[in-house]
Amino acid sequence: MAAAIVTDKLSKHYPGTKEIALDKLSLTVNAGEVYGFLGANGAGKSTTIRLLLNFLQPTSGTAQIGGFDVVHESRQAKTKVGYLAGDIALYKKPTGAELLHYLGDLQGSDYKEYLKILAKRFEAPLGKKIGEMSKGNRQKIGLLQALMHRPDVIILDEPTSGLDPLMQEVFYSTIREHTKAGAAVFMSSHNLAEAQQSCDRIGIIKHGKLIHEQAINEQSALSKPTFTIVLASEPEAIRLAHSSGLKVVHHQGNTLQIRPTVALPAFLRTLSNFQIVSLTTTQLNLEDEFMEFYGRGK
Amino acid sequence: MFTVLRWELRQRRAAIFWWTLGSIILTVAILALYPSIRDQANQLNKVINALPQGVRELKTGGASSVNVADPIAFLNSQLFYATLPILWIILAITRGSSVLGREEQSGTLELLLSRPISRGRLLVAKAGSLLTEFIIVGGVTLAAILIFAPLFDLHISSGRLAIATVYTVLFSISFGVIAFTLQAASSVTRRASVAIAVLVSFGGYLIASLSGLTDWLKTPAKFAPFHYFAPDKIMHGQLSFGLNAYLIGVLVLAIVVSYLGFRRRDIN
Numbered sequence: 001m002a003a004a005i006v007t008d009k010l011s012k013h014y015p016g017t018k019e020i021a022l023d024k025l026s027l028t029v030n031a032g033e034v035y036g037f038l039g040a041n042g043a044g045k046s047t048t049i050r051l052l053l054n055f056l057q058p059t060s061g062t063a064q065i066g067g068f069d070v071v072h073e074s075r076q077a078k079t080k081v082g083y084l085a086g087d088i089a090l091y092k093k094p095t096g097a098e099l100l101h102y103l104g105d106l107q108g109s110d111y112k113e114y115l116k117i118l119a120k121r122f123e124a125p126l127g128k129k130i131g132e133m134s135k136g137n138r139q140k141i142g143l144l145q146a147l148m149h150r151p152d153v154i155i156l157d158e159p160t161s162g163l164d165p166l167m168q169e170v171f172y173s174t175i176r177e178h179t180k181a182g183a184a185v186f187m188s189s190h191n192l193a194e195a196q197q198s199c200d201r202i203g204i205i206k207h208g209k210l211i212h213e214q215a216i217n218e219q220s221a222l223s224k225p226t227f228t229i230v231l232a233s234e235p236e237a238i239r240l241a242h243s244s245g246l247k248v249v250h251h252q253g254n255t256l257q258i259r260p261t262v263a264l265p266a267f268l269r270t271l272s273n274f275q276i277v278s279l280t281t282t283q284l285n286l287e288d289e290f291m292e293f294y295g296r297g298k
Numbered sequence: 299m300f301t302v303l304r305w306e307l308r309q310r311r312a313a314i315f316w317w318t319l320g321s322i323i324l325t326v327a328i329l330a331l332y333p334s335i336r337d338q339a340n341q342l343n344k345v346i347n348a349l350p351q352g353v354r355e356l357k358t359g360g361a362s363s364v365n366v367a368d369p370i371a372f373l374n375s376q377l378f379y380a381t382l383p384i385l386w387i388i389l390a391i392t393r394g395s396s397v398l399g400r401e402e403q404s405g406t407l408e409l410l411l412s413r414p415i416s417r418g419r420l421l422v423a424k425a426g427s428l429l430t431e432f433i434i435v436g437g438v439t440l441a442a443i444l445i446f447a448p449l450f451d452l453h454i455s456s457g458r459l460a461i462a463t464v465y466t467v468l469f470s471i472s473f474g475v476i477a478f479t480l481q482a483a484s485s486v487t488r489r490a491s492v493a494i495a496v497l498v499s500f501g502g503y504l505i506a507s508l509s510g511l512t513d514w515l516k517t518p519a520k521f522a523p524f525h526y527f528a529p530d531k532i533m534h535g536q537l538s539f540g541l542n543a544y545l546i547g548v549l550v551l552a553i554v555v556s557y558l559g560f561r562r563r564d565i566n
Contacts, residue, residue, distance in 0.1 A: 053412055055565040075414045083412040089405025093309060105301045106413040145409070 003064075004080075004153045004184030005029040005052065010061035012047050012208075021047045023208040024061065031152070034175060034185040036199035036216070038192070044208040045188040046086065049157055052186070053083055065153050079109070082151035086158040086188070088142035092131030096124060096141045100148065107149045115148040121170055135162040143171065147178065154178060156187045160194060172198050225281045226259045232275035240274050299423045302410070306397070306427035314434055317389055321439040324385065328376050329443070332369070332450045339367035346375075352511030369452045370533045378462050378529030383470050384503075386435070390474025391495045393431060397424045399481040399488060402566060417561050421482060425556075428474055436467035458533045465541065469527050472548045473499040479552040483559030485566050498523065 005028065012022040022044045029035040039045050050056045052063055054074040063070045068077035091099055104111040119126050124140040125133065133141070139162040146154060154175070160168045175185055175198060189195050195202055196216060204212040226249060231237040237254045240246075245267055250257035254277075260267035271279070307314070335342060346354060346364045354364065365371050398421075401407040410420060440463040444456050473495045480491035487494075502522030509519035519525045526540030 050565075053408070055408060055411060057562055057564055075416045078412060078414040081412065083408075085405065085408055089408070091309070091406055102301065102305050103409060103413065106410065106415055108414060 002031045003028045004031045005035075005063070005065055005186055007048075007052075007063040008061055010048070010051060010063050011059045012051055012056060013059045020208050022051065025205075025208075025210055027203055027210060027213070029153075029184045029186050031182050031184050032179050033200040034179055034187060034198055036195035036202040037186060037188040037205065038190075038195055038202055039188075039205035041190075043205045045205060046157060047208070048205070049083075049155055049186075049188060052155060053078075053081070079107075080152040082146040082149065082154045084142045084146040084156045084159055086161065088138065090130045090138055090141060093129065095127055095129055096133070096137075096144075097126040099130060099141065100126065100145055103145045104148060109149045111148040111150075114150055115144060118144050118148055118174070121174065122167060136164060136167070139163055140167070147174065150178070150181070150183075152183055154183055154185045154187075156185065158189060159187060160191075168194075226257060228280045229256050229258065229271070230254060230277040230279075231256070232277055236275055240271075243270055245270050299415075299419050299426070302415070302420065302423035303426050303430065306424070307430060310427070310431060314431055317431075318435045318438045321382070321385060321435055322442045324381065325377065325439055325442050326446050328381060329446045329450045329452060331376070332372055332452055335372065336367045336451070339365065342366050350511060352508040355507040355510050369447075369454050370530055373447075373452065373454070373459075373462070373533065374528075374530035378466050378533075379527070380503075382439070382466050383527070384500075386432070386467065386470035387473050387499045389435070390428075390432070390471045391477050391492060391499065392474075393428050394474030394477035394495065395481055395492045397428050397478060397481075398560075399491065402481075402488070407565060411565065418557055421556055421560055425475075425478060425552075428478060429471065432467050432471050432474075436463060439463065454533060458535065462529050462532045465527075465532050466529065468545050469523070469541070472523065472545055475548055475552045479556045479559075482556035484563055487559075488566075 007025050007027050009024040009026055010022060011020060011024050013020050025044075025048060027035075037045050037048065047056065051058055052065065052070055054070050054077075057071065065077040066080035068074075068080070070077050094102070100115060101112075104115065118124070122140045122143065124144055125137055128137070130138060130141065139160075143159065146156065160171055163171060179185060179200075187195075187199065199216050201213065201215050203210050229237075229240070231240060231254045234254045237251065237256050240258075241248050241251055241256055245262035246258045246260050248256060248258050343365055346366065364375060366375065398407070401410070411417070440460060443459055443463060447454065447459060476498060477491045477495035480487040480494055482488075503524045505515055506519045506522040506524035506527075509515040509525075523544050526538050526544055528538060528541070531538060
């Protein structure tokens with residue numbers, strides 16, 4: 001697969017600060033894949049994206065999009081890019097259609113037919129003034145402007161923020177269409193469930209350093225579910241907490257949040273020895289889930 | 299580039315209409331005063347010329363004495379030296395500081411910079427929208443001056459009035475260009491852009507006008523752009539070297555500083 005995004009020891013140090021916002025980031029995103037870029041707040045996700053878009057100047061290192069250097073060939077690189085900012089800022093006065101046609105004209109490529117398709121699919125209220133739109137509808141406009149010119153490289157910061165579950169599904173299927181057509185997607189997210197559902201590979205960033213990369217279908221702690229289990233009594237919960245084949249994420253009274261460290265059938269056999277009142281799988285949250293990675297100082 | 303320019307003007311069409319209308323109403327109202335002022339010129343001249351020089355210069359610039367019956371002196375003191383520049387400097391600084399700065403502050407600048415448009419071209423398009431806005435406001439105001447001045451017995455050649463208006467536009471817009479350049483140059487100067495543009499324009503206006511009151515202001519007044527702005531001389535056909543040097547200097551510095559600064563700076 002051809003590389004769509006390549007960074008080589010890309011670094012950013014903001015003047016007047018001690019910490020390095022991004023420390024020698026080297027990664028590759030291939031055409032046709034969705035790369036999830038995960039990390040806690042302030043880890044360096046947005047800095048990376050803003051460097052790729054040349055909103056920020058790198059302190060050292062290089063980055064390329066579609067073979068073009070993002071600093072010295074920024075304009076050429078951006079002919080390939082569709083970008084959605086996290087918490088996107090849009091003009092308030094124009095209608096959605098006016099803004100999209102403006103941005104489409106600036107992009108300089110054919111967008112009108114596909115924009116109609118996307119607008120219908122996302123049920124975007126294009127005739128409405130943006131200032132009068134809900135957050136979800138503004139997010140739809142943001143997605144449309146990022147996708148309407150069928151870019152080769154799609155860079156998304158928290159793309160499903162504000163979208164209802166139905167529209168999230170529409171978004172995931174649209175992204176899949178683009179990657180099948182050969183586009184690369186670089187997506188930052190806090191939401192591990194979203195990453196698991198939509199990404200082919202993930203990278204985890206902490207304190208500006210890429211600390212982990214893996215294909216999403218690889219068996220790892222990250223791809224295992226977390227269970228919230230309410231037991232009949234507190235001693236019962238303590239007994240379960242000391243069992244083998246699981247890791248306790250959180251323990252309070254008779255409630256345990258645990259993650260199996262063995263295969264699911266073996267884990268369920270362990271649970272059958274306890275008096276369980278309720279059992280639910282928990283939506284994985286990056287902040288909790290990745291504390292393990294962060295804590296290990298990996 | 300023209301896409302951005304068209305968009306800017308479209309977004310600003312209501313504001314441009316009101317600024318133009320305001321300029322016309324103010325201009326025509328001042329022109330309409332001329333016949334009655336001319337009829338009372340003897341008394342008014344005595345009062346105005348009895349004022350301390352510094353106070354008088356707040357309205358007239360460097361004119362040594364004032365004869366309000368003279369059309370050029372009237373237009374200089376009532377319209378071109380203070381009223382129109384002050385109105386237009388407010389517009390220029392407001393627009394110069396916001397045409398790029400407001401977009402950066404609100405985050406919409408990222409929408410534009412994520413498109414394949416170079417920072418240099420974006421800068422030119424934004425500066426172009428500022429200039430076009432002034433061409434519209436100044437052009438329509440000039441048309442009003444050319445139409446109404448003869449109706450109120452202000453018989454000055456159209457060419458002289460046009461040159462005076464063009465210089466007033468250029469002089470006013472120069473402070474917007476200063477604000478714009480500081481916005482573009484760096485994130486540090488961006489924060490101080492309005493303050494610096496106001497200081498250079500209105501601070502300079504006070505210093506230049508009051509320099510007749512006290513000797514120690516005479517040297518700093520030479521650094522104030524208003525010191526070189528003399529619409530009465532322009533209407534008499536004398537083009538000021540100092541004013542032209544200031545306007546060209548601002549333009550050249552603006553191009554160099556804003557391009558070099560904005561080309562490679564971090565967007566906040």
